[in-house]
Amino acid sequence: MKAPDFEYVKVASLDEAFGELERRGESAQIISGGQSLMAMLNLRLAAPGCLVDIGGLPGLGEIRRDGDVVRVGALVTHRQLEESAEIAASVPLLAQAVPHVAHLAIRNAGTIGGSLALADPAAEYPAIALALEATIVVQGTGGVRRIAAADYFQGFYRTAREPQEILVGVEFPVRHPNERAHFSELARRRGDYAMVGLAALLRFDAGIVSRARLAFLAVGDRPVLATQAMAALQGRALDAQATRAAQDALARDLDPGGDLQADPATKKHLARVLLGRALDHLRQTA
Numbered sequence: 149m150k151a152p153d154f155e156y157v158k159v160a161s162l163d164e165a166f167g168e169l170e171r172r173g174e175s176a177q178i179i180s181g182g183q184s185l186m187a188m189l190n191l192r193l194a195a196p197g198c199l200v201d202i203g204g205l206p207g208l209g210e211i212r213r214d215g216d217v218v219r220v221g222a223l224v225t226h227r228q229l230e231e232s233a234e235i236a237a238s239v240p241l242l243a244q245a246v247p248h249v250a251h252l253a254i255r256n257a258g259t260i261g262g263s264l265a266l267a268d269p270a271a272e273y274p275a276i277a278l279a280l281e282a283t284i285v286v287q288g289t290g291g292v293r294r295i296a297a298a299d300y301f302q303g304f305y306r307t308a309r310e311p312q313e314i315l316v317g318v319e320f321p322v323r324h325p326n327e328r329a330h331f332s333e334l335a336r337r338r339g340d341y342a343m344v345g346l347a348a349l350l351r352f353d354a355g356i357v358s359r360a361r362l363a364f365l366a367v368g369d370r371p372v373l374a375t376q377a378m379a380a381l382q383g384r385a386l387d388a389q390a391t392r393a394a395q396d397a398l399a400r401d402l403d404p405g406g407d408l409q410a411d412p413a414t415k416k417h418l419a420r421v422l423l424g425r426a427l428d429h430l431r432q433t434a
């Protein structure tokens with residue numbers, strides 16, 4: 149199939165983009181890398197009257213450390229993240245996840261802003277943002293809003309961003325020296341969307357888990373924080389009993405629906421396996 153007809157405007161500034169969005173109302177849609185949207189158009193899952201292209205806007209394509217935070221512009225591509233020494237050093241959980249996003253050709257053009265705006269529950273970055281307690285930055289004519297990841301993802305492809313707002317960046321906290329990160333996922337083929345994935349972050353103080361963040365992808369209508377499994381690890385040494393306790397608690401955290409990839413029981417089983425593997429890995433590297 150081919151995309152339906154649409155108008156196309158390439159804007160030169162955020163103000164111009166806001167103007168187009170306001171003037172055209174619901175018929176306008178932002179396009180960044182086009183790696184999700186063009187497929188949706190070709191499949192006729194979307195039919196905007198006009199694409200407002202923000203690709204190339206100055207100031208949105210940078211990765212910059214600012215004290216305890218790494219600011220990533222919305223137009224930073226997956227590939228830029230993959231090649232960034234700053235991301236590898238300061239946000240290793242994100243660095244580990246990027247190679248799992250699609251294929252190289254898609255990573256060359258697709259952007260972190262596009263992924264977080266789309267909020268596919270099987271995508272990697274929403275779970276990373278939730279695990280790391282990142283802040284999503286959106287901007288509209290009313291100014292800038294900074295939204296905690298926990299409040300930003302609101303449902304199936306639904307976020308706290310208003311339609312007239314543009315996602316302009318995301319802020320990740322710089323890793324704590326005692327923190328260990330592990331990202332893993334199970335996909336049918338490398339580069340496919342995951343059947344289940346896990347972004348895991350543990351902080352250790354004198355061998356004891358002092359903070360645990362476990363965010364799963366592809367097990368619900370948005371990224372899911374496994375709060376009971378996190379609580380089961382808190383204040384304990386990361387031994388085999390702690391791992392089993394977290395895996396048992398995880399059964400109460402997750403209530404996945406089935407999808408084209410796997411039924412609910414399979415997803416729960418795969419999530420338990422991923423958690424066990426992640427904790428084994430983190431124990432060995434702690």
Ligand SMILES: Cc1cc2nc3c(=O)[nH]c(=O)nc-3n(C[C@H](O)[C@H](O)[C@H](O)COP(=O)(O)OP(=O)(O)OC[C@H]3O[C@@H](n4cnc5c(N)ncnc54)[C@H](O)[C@@H]3O)c2cc1C
Pocket residue numbers: 177178179180181182183184185186187222248249250251254257258259260261262263265266270271272273313314315316339340341342
């Ligand atoms: C074969 C294939 C496999 C893929 N596999 C994966 C995968 O495993 N994991 C994964 O995470 N992704 C995957 N993707 C999606 C890919 O990562 C996209 O790059 C990403 O989801 C969207 O980024 P984009 O810049 O291309 O956004 P676009 O396609 O340009 O836009 C996507 C949506 O976000 C909106 N949007 C874009 N930018 C902004 C912004 N700054 N502010 C507000 N709204 C905005 C658009 O209006 C649109 O609704 C895959 C895609 C394909 C085609």
